[in-house]
């Protein structure tokens with residue numbers, strides 16, 4: 001059908017409005033056309049626990065959905081979750097044809113939704129705008145496939161690739177507008193991750209100001225447990241969660257942090273893989289790594305970065321001793337790591353904001 005493409009794209013655009021509100025659920029959008037091809041209903045999954053996209057769109061369409069067509073960016077669910085199965089609502093509404101962008105890999109659905117619709121005599125097409133639908137819900141799909149959250153890596157640097165001067169002065173490299181964008185990013189994350197060195201050097205608060213749709217747990221990686229006793233994170237741990245990830249040795253130094261209300265996660269396995277598996281098991285979908293250079297390097301060296309957010313300020317810092325954003329080992333040959341894809345450059349105040357994906 002010539003218009004199918006248009007309407008499935010519309011469903012994808014609607015879905016995007018759930019960003020930050022629906023996780024750990026996927027973003028889903030739906031459009032209903034009547035038997036003559038007129039738009040009679042639209043909807044999207046707006047917030048975790050609230051009605052699914054199809055149900056919202058079908059409610060708007062009402063009786064006009066009979067013999068009509070449903071466009072949905074994800075396979076309708078066929079299970080009783082927090083809401084009844086969408087397939088029941090689609091069948092009851094008398095929909096004749098459904099166009100679905102991608103199957104839902106959620107184990108309780110996984111093709112069962114399409115099967116239920118077909119068994120009810122509905123004509124179902126799957127796979128239109130598949131690449132766009134996969135990209136939109138890449139974090140949801142990654143967590144279901146691997147158990148790990150989607151990893152955003154973020155840094156701000158000068159035009160010559162430094163994150164501080166030779167004396168360590170780093171406040172501020174990026175503009176006010178860029179720092180505001182970082183707060184928006186934080187407001188839709190499940191975790192903000194930093195290393196102990198950043199806590200010792202910067203005493204960061206790591207909250208989203210103003211608050212966004214979700215509250216991220218502030219995660220500090222500290223094998224040694226050597227963290228300042230009086231700092232913003234410890235002081236605010238009862239208002240916004242703080243999780244310290246440490247080793248059995250490190251715990252001995254963290255009694256005060258524990259008393260302040262932070263959670264201490266102890267693991268002898270200090271790998272990034274172990275960390276992400278732990279965060280994924282807590283239902284986290286998106287995590288933001290804010291540094292320092294050692295932590296960002298550890299993520300990239302272990303192949304655990306999915307998306308990059310870089311703010312480039314019109315400053316020239318210079319100096320062989322001044323730090324660059326990504327430390328640790330790095331690649332040996334340029335061909336050892338593919339270039340970023342889906343790169344988007346925009347301006348943010350006087351800075352350039354570059355955003356791209358690793359794969």
Ligand code: AOF
Nearest residue numbers: 028045052053076077081082083086106
């Ligand atoms: C749909 N339409 O709009 C969404 C779906 O906990 P629940 O009841 O909200 O169910 C969550 C699961 O349902 C989620 O993991 C995903 O598989 C599916 N989400 N399905 O038909 C929607 N948001």
Ligand code: ZN
Nearest residue numbers: 052076077086
């Ligand atoms: Zn559903």
